[in-house]
Amino acid sequence: DSELEPIPPPQLAEPGTQGIIRGRDLFGYVGIEAVLDQMRRKTMKAGFEFNIMVVGQSGLGKSTLVNTLFKSKVSRKSCTPSYEEKISRTVHLKSVSHIIEEKGVKMRLTVIDTPGFGDQINNENCWDPIVKYINEQYEKYLTEELHITRKRRIPDTRVHCCVYFLPATGHRLRPIDVEFMKRLGKIVSIVPVIAKADTLTMDERLDFKQRIRQDLQASGIRVYPQKEYDEDVEDRIRNDKIRENIPFAVVGTDKEHQVNGNKVLGRKTKWGIIEVENVAHCEFANLRDLLVRSHLQDLKDVTHYIHYETYRVRRLNESNASVSGLSALPLENGITEKYEAQSQL
């Protein structure tokens, strides 16, 4: 026996929060939060796309790590090219796509490998093919976006994350690392990892990481998660914890062994078994959580809203400046007002 009372207008609790009706002020359940369910169902049907690039010298375990991350044979391990092949090769990029599914969620995963990086005697400009590739993907997306009739879902081939493998020397960043990360930190989210970290003791690991962080700061390299893009306090706390730990020291393997009656992924040596998913042994689990479980969508957002937009603004300004039409952008609209309107979005 509820009495029907006239519904009073919602009271505005504090001054300054005009126009925001908080949940507790509503009488009854509107059902706004059901939107989340709808979104989830839609994205599950549509599926995700994720493009990850792995960069590093040969033999650092890039393919093994990717296979371990996604628990499937996504990347074929390079069957040791012979010496003659190595010299004549410049860095070329290979991309392999797979669709993996888990609990009804489909993901189209593309792994872009960069064999030949840093393997030659003279490695100058070995990062150029990589920079070119990344910019090409942005260009493709931009072209699609500027079409008159756009596709409903633009196929996203932009590189969302670039995992850079550092050899576990224990000293500092090498010149090639600095050069590469300086150039690429501006156009893509870089996640540096220490590869084959089972050669460092815990103390050496901590020292090494500290020195790397110092070097990164001194050279002005910004790695993911970048400080500037933290949106609120919660984000900043979460990301600070991650920032204290980068670069992650990882060990990868696809072999399983028995430890205390469980089957674990690990590497068996004469002095013990290194368990890959044990946080006391290595930080593979942290990396996996970062890339897949917690920050995957964030990586995509940063790529779309920040890196891509930077590229777009630069590109459009370039073609604005060259009014004589030397820009390679095939604009079908062709009107300059449209530029300004778009660049103000």
Place this chain on the structure above:
Amino acid sequence: MRSSGRQIRSLSLRVSGFHRAAQQRPVGRPVRLFMAVVEHSRFASQAPPRCSGSFFFFTVTVNLWRHRSRLPFFFISQTRQGDDKQYVGFATLPNQVHRKSVKKGFDFTLMVAGESGLGKSTLVNSLFLTDLYKDRKLLNAEERISQTVEITKHTVDIEEKGVKLKLTIVDTPGFGDAVNNNECWKPITDYIDQQFEQYFRDESGLNRKNILDNRVHCCLYFIPPFGHGLRPVDVEFMKALHERVNIIALIAKADCLTPNETKKLKDRVRDEIERFGIKVYQFPECDSDEDEEFKQMDKELKECTPFAVIGSNTVVEARGQRVRGRLYPWGIVEVENQSHCDFVKLRNMLIRSHMHDLKDVTCDVHYENYRAHCIQQMTSKLAQDNRMDSSIPILPLPTPDAETERLIKMKDEELKRMQEMLEKMQQQMHEKDQ
């Protein structure tokens, strides 16, 4: 050019007939006797052996003879009478050499080369149980970008059981670290050549008593375990150096490899070394009369190359003992445990068994090659300057460039041919006259 195949030069022995004497040994007492007569070359033609004191008896007797009275006369030595008539006593020569060299001390120069971060300094400290790199400062990334390859030397005097060793470690910081590593081995080859040149000059000089031998006796090259075998820079470096110094290839930081991976990598590296014709240091062959155990050890040693090593600066507690090792959350790596890594084999080979052989090969093969090459260049320059009579080698002149050298060689050959033709014609004319 001398090859590096070596046979242990053995004294030629000739055993004269003293089987009669051997039959005179007392019954019941086993006397093993090897008597050999080393013939002095001057007296080889003289038929009857004479007691003129020019024969040397090299005896390896296990038990001395008792029946001296029955000996044929040519066993009597001149140097000593009385009880030890047949024992000359120069079997103590090795002891004398030993005593003298202990007093003088040994010296050994070891070069370590490889990218930074492969554990070279740690390994050197572990090998010689010293701490040579206490005050080292690691350069940060900016300083490293402008770094070139340097050569640094550390000298340390080690003494053990009265034997002194002057150990020099030549380090090569900056090797292979830059983005562009073209010819990064050039400072190293220049350094080695400089040491040879300096020794050559000293040897040809007037005061030879106190020559300082700075020649590099051995180069340990560190191959990173991360790759799939030899990289281009490894191959180029080893090819540039294998004619100048003894190279021993090592797989560094072997604690990141499982036993399977270690074996695969070693096989791969051995294959590639053979394929590219890199002449690493070869262990000398065993004598055929060494015992089986030694031969077995030697075979194992050779099959184990390249050695997979782990070094450590810290001492940890393992199995109740304090050992040099590395402490991980998943276990303890012991540096001196043969099943963990090949550090013990490397140490034994480098210090305990082959140090002298390394020095010999450096002196006999690498240095002689350098010297021959140098003299050849000098004489071709002298021939050009028409000063053939000077037989004393002048101090090495700067080598002429390749173009003039080629011309000089061509002219030399032409001259030779013309001389030969002249001789032939002269001979023909002689024959005609006769």
